[in-house]
Structure formats: structure tokens, C-alpha cells
Amino acid sequence: xxxxxxxxxxxxxxxxxxxxxxxxxxxxxxxxxxxxxxxxxxxxxxxxxxxxxxxxxxxxxxxxxxxxxxxxxxxxxxxxxxxxxxxxxxxxxxxxxxxxxxxxxxxxxxxxxxxxxxxxxxxxxxxxxxxxxxxxxxxxxxxxxxxxxxxxxxxxxxxxxxxxxxxxxxxxxxxxxxxxxxxxxxxxxxxxxxxxxxxxxxxxxxxxxxxxxxxxxxxxxxxxxxxxxxxx
Numbered sequence: 400x401x402x403x404x405x406x407x408x409x410x411x412x413x414x415x416x417x418x419x420x421x422x423x424x425x426x427x428x429x430x431x432x433x434x435x436x437x438x439x440x441x442x443x444x445x446x447x448x449x450x451x452x453x454x455x456x457x458x459x460x461x462x463x464x465x466x467x468x469x470x471x472x473x474x475x476x477x478x479x480x481x482x483x484x485x486x487x488x489x490x491x492x493x494x495x496x497x498x499x500x501x502x503x504x505x506x507x508x509x510x511x512x513x514x515x516x517x518x519x520x521x522x523x524x525x526x527x528x529x530x531x532x533x534x535x536x537x538x539x540x541x542x543x544x545x546x547x548x549x550x551x552x553x554x555x556x557x558x559x560x561x562x563x564x565x566x567x568x569x570x571x572x573x574x575x576x577x578x579x580x581x582x583x584x585x586x587x588x589x590x591x592x593x594x595x596x597x598x599x600x601x602x603x604x605x606x607x608x609x610x611x612x613x614x615x616x617x618x619x620x621x622x623x624x625x626x627x628x629x630x631x
């Protein structure tokens with residue numbers, strides 16, 4: 400399936416995907432540098448979120464295009480899995496950190512955990528996609544792509560959940576924030592707190608599913624038979 404889609408991919412599509420993946424690699428590399436600078440060369444009054452917010456808004460939200468790529472068949476990714484992985488991170492950035500005062504999710508210990516895991520993972524992942532498009536994939540990069548998630552994925556999930564938890568404390572203390580209660584002209588109700596709790600509960604069944612999927616991908620990509628096929 401992946402091979403068929405790759406053969407049908409035109410030159411323009413390959414150029415676009417290569418440019419997208421390279422841009423994401425550079426962007427997340429710069430974000431990682433910002434994180435390192437924040438801890439090695441701290442500035443008075445500066446926060447981690449304040450230092451990384453601008454680039455995170457650009458490069459994390461740009462990941463929404465991956466859903467489009469999968470839906471259009473430009474890449475052989477599963478649309479449902481891609482949607483959840485992208486949505487969860489965008490929700491953390493836009494629906495949790497931006498939606499709450501800086502003393503809540505942005506000040507949570509979950510933020511540095513999530514940002515570190517995201518940046519390292521994305522640098523490896525996007526660079527792997529880039530070199531794969533030009534046909535130059537060293538084995539070490541393949542190993543990193545399908546091995547580092549074993550540690551980084553749980554760290555990232557933990558950071559995300561801690562950010563969500565910080566946001567629930569704000570939503571509990573401010574029940575009217577981002578919520579729409581009855582009675583109203585639309586006869587509609589929405590609870591920001593319930594949304595946050597609902598998304599957090601989704602992690603319970605989805606995390607093992609996604610983690611198992613990635614382990615299966617690791618066995619497939621790092622198996623001796625896979626290495627033999629690549630060498631031919």
C-alpha cells in the first residue's frame with residue numbers, strides 16, 4: 400500500500416512534502432534550542448511558554464496539514480490515528496495553555512515534559528520523512544525514528560495530561576469560563592471542564608492502542624527482513 404502510493408506521488412507532491420518536512424525539522428530544532436536556552440541561560444521574568452509560544456503556534460498547528468496529507472493519500476498514514484495524535488497536541492497548545500491564565504497550564508510541570516518530548520520526537524520524525532523522500536535513509540535514523548518513542552511517548556503523554564489537569568483546576572474555579580449554560584436562546588449547553596475531563600479519559604483507551612501500533616511499526620521496520628529488502 401505504501402509503495403503504491405509513493406509511486407503515484409507526483410514530482411510536485413514530493414517537492415511539497417519534502418519542503419514541509421524540512422521546514423518542520425528546522426522549526427522544531429529551533430524550538431528545542433529555545434528550550435535549552437531557557438534552562439541554561441535564563442532571563443529574568445521570562446517563562447518557558449513565553450519563550451516558545453510564537454514558534455509553537457506555527458509549527459504545532461501546521462501539523463494539522465498531516466491530517467490533510469493522509470486524507471488525500473499523499474502519505475500512507477492512518478487518518479484516524481493521525482487525527483488523534485495531532486488533535487491532542489493542538490488541543491494542549493490552543494485549547495489548554497492559551498485558554499487558561501499563565502499561572503495554570505503554562506506554569507505546569509507538564510509543559511517542559513511535553514515540549515521536550517515533542518521537539519525531540521518531531522525533529523527525528525520529520526527529518527526521517529524528509530530523507531526518506533529523497534531516498535537517503537541511514538539505518539541509525541531509522542532506528543531512532545522507531546525506538547525513541549518508547550521513552551519519549553510516555554513522557555509526552557504525561558506532560559500533556561498534567562497540562563490538562565492544570566486547566567481543569569482553572570475550569571473548576573471558574574465554571575463560566577469558555578462554557579455556555581442553560582437557559583439560552585440556542586437551548587444548548589457546553590462545559591469547558593467536561594470537555595477537558597472527557598479528552599483526558601480518552602487517553603485511557605487510546606494510549607495503549609497507539610503505543611501498540613507504534614511497537615508493531617517498530618517490529619516491522621527494524622526486522623531483519625525489512626533491512627534485507629532495503630539493501631536490495
